[in-house]
Amino acid sequence: QEDEVTITAVMHSGLRVLDPVITTAHITRNHGYMIYDVLTAVDENFTPQPQMADWEISDDGLVYTFTLRDGLLFHDGAPVTGEDVVASLTRWGDRDSGGQLIFDVTESLEAPDEKTIVWTLTEPFAPLMDVISKQSAVPPFIMPARVAATPPSETITEYVGSGPFTFNEDEYEPGVSVTYEKFDDYVPRDGEVSWMAGPKEVKVDRVVWTTMPDNLTAINALVAGEIDYIEQLSIDLLPILEAAPNVVVEMRDPLGYVTIGRPNHLHPPFDNKLVRQAAMDALSQENMLATMQGNPDYYNVCGAIFGCATPLGDETGSEPVTGGADIEAAKAKLEEAGYDGTPIVLMAPTDVVSLMNQPVVAAQALREAGFEVDMQSMDWQSVVQRRAQQNTIEDGGWNMFFTNWMVPEVSDPLINVMVNGRGDDAWFGWPDDPEIEEMRAAFVKATTPEEQKAIAVDIQAHVMDNVNYIMMGEYLIPQARSTALEGMIPSPVPVFWNMEKTSE
Amino acid sequence: MTDTTRSTQSAFAALTRLISLPGGARLGGGPIIAALILLVIVVASLAAPLYVPYDPLEMKALSRLQGPSEAHPLGTDPFGRDIFSRVMTGGQVSLLIGVGAAVVSVALGLIIGLVAGFFRMADAIIMRIMDSLMAIPAILLAIALVALNGPSLGSVIIAITIPEVPRVVRLVRSVVLSAREEPYVEAAIALGSPMPKILFQHLMPNTFAPLIVQGTYICASAILIEALLSFLGAGVSTEIPTWGNIMAEGRLYFQIKPGLIFWPGLLLSLCILSINLLGDAARDVLDPRMKKREG
Amino acid sequence: MQFKSKDFSEAERVLKIRKLKVGLTGRPDAAPVLNEIDLDIRAGETHCLVGESGSGKSVTSLAVMGLLPKDALEVQGGLIDLEGFDITAATHAQMRELRAQRIAMIFQEPMTALNPVLRVGEQIEEVLAMHTDLSGSEAKARVLDIMDQVHLPDVERIYRAFPHQLSGGQRQRIMIAMALVLDPDLLIADEPTTALDVTTQLQILKLIAEMQERHGTAVLFITHDMGVVAEIADTVSVMQKGRIVERAPIRQLLTDPKEAYTRKLLTAVPSLGPRMRRDGDGAKPVLEVAGLDMTYGGTGIFRKSKAVHAVQDAHFSIAPGRTLGIVGESGSGKSTVARCIMRLIDPTGGEITVSGKEISTLGRRALQPHRKSLQIVFQDPYRSLNPRWTVARSLCEGPINFGVSKAEAMKTAAELMELVELPRDALDRYPHQFSGGQRQRIAIARAVAMKPDLLVADEAVSALDVSVQAQVLDLLADVQKRFGVALLFITHDLRVAAQICDEVLVMQKGKVVEAGPADEVLLHPGHDYTRSLIEAAPGREWDFANFRALTGAPLTQGATP
Amino acid sequence: MLGYILKRVLATIPVMAIVAIFVFLLLRLTPGDPAAILAGDAATPDQLERIRDRLGLNDPLYIQFFTWVGQLLQGDLGTSLISNTSVSSMIGNRIGPTINIALMTILISVALAVPMGVIAAWRHRTWVDFLVMSFSVLGFSVPVFVIGYILIQIFAIELRWVPVQGYVSPGEDFGDFFVRAIMPSLTLATIYIALIARMTRASMLEVLGEDYIRTARAKGVRENVVLFRHALRNAAVPILTIIGTGFALLISGVVVTESVFNIPGIGRLTVDAILARDYPVIQAMILLTAGIYVVVNLLVDISYSFFDPRIRY
């Protein structure tokens, strides 16, 4: 008890929802990786690797057979069986957009025996392994069948996984702190550690996640040695940490995030492609990112909608937004479009630090280009509510908002919800874009990486021309850890296996 | 006297005492200096557009968080905006919120309080509602209201006003209740003065002095509450600089750029100090009978 | 009348004041508050200090106690010597030692002078704790003993009582006990009986005399009541504007005052003898009260508040041009009667008929036209005038309510100013810029401006000192003569009642115990209570205005004032 | 006395009822959708609809209201929409820190502010008075979070006397609780001290001018006895009143202080709940704080009679 090793980590937000299927919240996904395991997982090259299971694909691409490895146990001591996997995948497939696509072409998903799962499709679905190995937004975590039987609209109430950590329910305080303990019976697989793939070897006894509403407080606490790790740092505060000898600032997530602006395609003036282009001309990634991040080391002017460092990443056609603001071009387009000065309702959240700056910067740029901008401040919840309103502006509608994604969440046309062009069924902003839908269908059918890449480039070019949304660039969020922490794995999802805490 | 009037009266007494400063009006120079400071701040804020070097909203992404320089006397904020321009302009809205909240809550409170104090029938109902409003924590109410209406200037003022109104009502009511026992009110009744005349000409003027004190207190605290709301992300739109949201935005940078908090904070403190001093002096001037026994 | 006449020249001198000058703190050049006062008091002597309000009586006593408010007043010269010890040069610690042990003081208002949150026993005991080494139980025994000596009943209970649980007289006795518990050599009493009714007053005076007898205490007694002075003084000093203008043994002062000011003071003391009967002209009464009943309280949802039956079954009437006085001890219901008649409160029973119209149950609106014929003058002239209003505005309020134009109302106001002998420019001033007597005259003018049929004066002169009181009484008489109003005059001062009433009503505990023509009630009281009131009146054997004893019966018919 | 307390307690019923209706309506009129929060960024309308259905958010308002009131009357505060835990257990876990910090704040404030006010009144118009009053005006005009940052900077970072943040319950380790709670308490206390000191001074000034103080001095009583035995008790009622009404201020301050010092208290719980539209939590919290406010002020009113025997109910 005395020399129990505890890591105290300050996470980017408080854990409130414990069901990693019902929500896409990052903190819940991170929680999922702590206590659940996944069948397969991508490594740092975006290649799916076996984790709980190895797999085989039939030559016609219609039958996927997964075989569970030995020694997998749930935290309650029960072995993980094929039945659990089937139940978990089914619940996940109801919720995840990629999963839905697979289930649309699923003939059967069965567990013929304790260790085997057979997934039969009606037609080939080339990205299947990519989808189930993804680390975002809703990875298919494996739960006991009885838990997975919970309807997907209800949250689960039992938190038993087969992952490397167990969840300490007594010490869980929603939104404040959550405690994980090493699961002694976890058997790591062998191989090399790489992102979510490879052995998950836990080298500490406990991990405590807390939240601190105030980044400055967290930094002060780290410097004072009261905590071990901060998941997200405010760039501007780095100088404080640089002076501290006991703290290391580093990047665990080299892919980072993208920030995007979404116009509402339903209402004037953004129902007009020219006006959308004018907005894109007026905006400048450099200005936006510099204001958000300050330090150029932590942002990346990048026009690739699927991310600059991902296999599908390509910057075709992004010059208008990566090349700085072109106010003249924007004015010309507005003129041509006959923009009548209708104010643009720009929703500006005030309570989410990472989303506060974009609307302010954008408002200024758009005004310079001749837009009338009505920037309306509200809390993020109001944005969430209002962005779902298709009403006209007079009836509480909107014209534009900004949000952020982790790069893995946008890294291909199936995962990236913003390239969905199905009108009312599309993501908020509702572009009705049959062309892009055709391209996405082709992408699903494509069988080789080269083919996929070619289609992705087409989609990239189309999005840049049609301005389905405006890619505002990539940014990185550094983490800080105490020098006592070693062996952390670089990964978009902060994982707590493999790390050690040395006592000074 | 019933228990409620006693507690309201002591609350009223509490309030008037609360606002009094050392020496009161006898401090002589105090109120004059305060008036001067306030005048300078108000004029400087109103006239800010005429002399500040930059548009307070103008961002220069590449010159963020700079130290004081010739171009930027107080440096720049995280958006590369000129702090000096923002702080001076920010006074406009902060003062507007302060004055707005004070005027609105005093006006509403005066009317409701007169009614409650004079018409016994309405009294019980009004006072229960006021008690309820008072029991709801102001800051939570404010957050909720701002979430409801969006953080416009108006909703911030309303949010600040709602919890203040019951305090004003209690104050006015207690003054009315005690004043109506005064012999001169009985004399007026005996002289055949009609009720409205007694209410507005005899009773209402009694509330002015404590209301001025209360009003200055509300004014000062409104400016502060706006700062707290901004801190919690529920303040006035970030596009409109106020001392409150400048400080709230600057709070992250407290250790690396204290000026973001210091300058608006300094003006805010000076204002609140002066307003309090003035309110105090105004009370002494307005009410010759309120000469404090300071022996 | 029996005056004290002991010679004290042999007795030890307890207090010696020489050329004492007290002025505003830090302003030695401003007019001094006390100007070169000399005073000697010897052991066993009672030295009375009299004079108009504001003449410096209290300041003198505070200076001796070393309790001048140091922010406002300071000793600027002279000597205060207490048995050879110079008080003006004493340190705080020395002063603390002196107080209670060698000089003690009884303050005017017993309610405010006792700490309301401490038990009275503890407050007395504190003196012992500060100045003696007595153990707790000894101290308590001592306290109970002194409480017994001041004739407090049920001392064990009163020991544990809080001041508000005691009557005024009891509180004052606590003050006295506190002052005497350590047998001081000098006792200063600043108007110790002013707030008390005559019977209680008498007891307190006796008590002090008893104590003095036993301990040989020197007493400095401050009062404005010449009757009291006549009863208790050995020597009298008369103060005016910070100076002692005359000092003499009591008999000499009362029979042969040297100073004009002293004479003025004495002649202003109203006589106890009732005025000459004036014959009524038999006109119909302005006011008729029948079976008036008033009960306060008695309602409440959760607890029945105790009902106070303040007036029971009162009957009387007043004819135009005549004065009815209501006398009686404090709390006997006098003001309640007045407020019922004025319909400031709603009587719980009985009839009130004004000029033939029953008004006791009229609603606010129906009452309005009758307001004109009823007016009232209150005890406290300051509080009965709106401090924010100019005199003119106050005077015009009533007439304007009854449709008189503003200009006309102003004209009447200016005339009234003459009537009450105030300068015309007084109209533009505010109440706080007037003296008490002037304010009361304004209040009377305001009432008269309505040309009422009935004027109620509730203790209208009680707050004023004798000389001012006399002026106001004259004014009332004048008004009555001119306009023929009926006057309902409420007072607890028999001398005042005797002076101006045609009829007198004596109230006790809400009941009218005796009523009749003034001379009959005062000269031949029928009720024990009336008799005890009259007998307790101090100095009733002396005719102050004529500097001589009343001959024969103490009370005789006076002349028309 | 008992009747009075009963009456006051009964009088809180309409007050709490109005608070309940008010809060309920306010919340339901506020834009925001707990289902959307629960589901995260990429949920489809159909998924949201199902979640809303399950949470009962699609029922008519009055049904939702009566369901809630019905639960309340059975002592059930409901279940958080977001974390699916029972509201009473959430509050149970989080109220301790807030109450402890609040109590410590009140203790510190009263212990410091009352003597400050007394001395300022006693030595009024001297430099002591000036100092006390300047402090109190200052404490009144600096936002709470600024005070918090300044204290952290000085005592936690420069001097390293206390930890930067965090909370330990006093039952667990009192020493640790104390060092962690002292700064948030001081932060909160600044404004409270300012209020109380000012009130104490003013109230004492008034009392020191009273006749019975002169009487006490005339008895030769020592100055400290005059001040603390004779004067302070008489000055107590307005001071108590301000402590009671200032409690509202404390509640506001708590929200901010808990953020700055990372204390897992109910202030943060409430703000988080408001930002996430977690209706049952917000409703319960506002009812709770309103209830606490009402109770505190009831206690204050009752305590009047302890200090001032003239006040009897």
Ligand SMILES: Nc1ncnc2c1ncn2[C@@H]1O[C@H](COP(=O)(O)OP(=O)(O)OP(=O)(O)O)[C@@H](O)[C@H]1O
């Ligand atoms: N605290 C004070 N500050 C300034 N002047 C004072 C103060 N106390 C008394 N005085 C002045 O001293 C003078 C004498 O006042 P004092 O109280 O001794 O009168 P008094 O003879 O006792 O009158 P009364 O009969 O009304 O009690 C008055 O003119 C008064 O204005």
Ligand SMILES: Nc1ncnc2c1ncn2[C@@H]1O[C@H](COP(=O)(O)OP(=O)(O)OP(=O)(O)O)[C@@H](O)[C@H]1O
């Ligand atoms: N508003 C009231 N509520 C309850 N009791 C009252 C009220 N006013 C007066 N009383 C009580 O009624 C009784 C008569 O009071 P009132 O004021 O008429 O006496 P008073 O003869 O005028 O005495 P004083 O000479 O002291 O003025 C007293 O016992 C008093 O306590």
Ligand SMILES: [Mg+2]
């Ligand atoms: Mg006097």
Ligand SMILES: [Mg+2]
């Ligand atoms: Mg009376």
Ligand code: NI
């Ligand atoms: Ni004796």
